[in-house]
Amino acid sequence: MKNIALFASGSGTNVENIIKYFQNCNCNIQPKIILSNKKDAYVLKRAEMFNIKSFVFNHSQLNNTNDIIDILNENNIEYIILAGFLWLIPSNLIKAYPNKIINIHPALLPKYGGKGMYGDNVHKQIVKNKETESGITIHFVNEKYDEGNIIFQAKCNILPTDTADDVANKIHKLEYNHFPKIIERVINK
Numbered sequence: 106m107k108n109i110a111l112f113a114s115g116s117g118t119n120v121e122n123i124i125k126y127f128q129n130c131n132c133n134i135q136p137k138i139i140l141s142n143k144k145d146a147y148v149l150k151r152a153e154m155f156n157i158k159s160f161v162f163n164h165s166q167l168n169n170t171n172d173i174i175d176i177l178n179e180n181n182i183e184y185i186i187l188a189g190f191l192w193l194i195p196s197n198l199i200k201a202y203p204n205k206i207i208n209i210h211p212a213l214l215p216k217y218g219g220k221g222m223y224g225d226n227v228h229k230q231i232v233k234n235k236e237t238e239s240g241i242t243i244h245f246v247n248e249k250y251d252e253g254n255i256i257f258q259a260k261c262n263i264l265p266t267d268t269a270d271d272v273a274n275k276i277h278k279l280e281y282n283h284f285p286k287i288i289e290r291v292i293n294k
Contacts, residue, residue: 117148218251
């Protein structure tokens with residue numbers, strides 16, 4: 106069994122989707138622990154609902170100690186999945202998990218990536234710039250926001266009448282459909 110850790114900062118809809126996928130998949134991948142940088146993040150309630158361990162950490166623990174690496178090692182984690190996690194991953198964690206940290210971004214990178222470009226911020230820019238398409242990018246994580254090697258992209262059309270909420274709904278459908286499958290493909294390659 107290959108154990109994965111899920112990092113999230115918010116409500117955790119992608120986390121829940123990933124958990125359900127691997128519960129119903131005969132692919133030897135198990136979400137073992139959920140880590141969050143916010144003690145009131147709803148993703149922690151989802152961890153309880155699915156009886157998965159969780160851990161809340163602060164900026165210093167992530168960036169100035171090996172606490173997170175120690176927790177990952179204690180849980181025999183082989184891959185880290187960022188599912189709505191908003192902090193930059195420090196180099197010590199990237200070195201401990203080379204090409205084993207996977208992120209999903211709600212746009213077609215390299216467009217609309219970088220610091221501050223997440224969630225509704227991305228969707229509002231897509232609408233403002235009158236883009237005709239958007240999508241998701243699943244990529245490996247490196248020391249810079251949204252610049253790791255791209256694993257997979259999926260596109261959707263954006264209509265002139267679409268609002269940021271419309272774009273968000275289209276992106277969520279792509280995320281839920283593709284993210285767990287791509288995680289499985291990368292881990293079981």
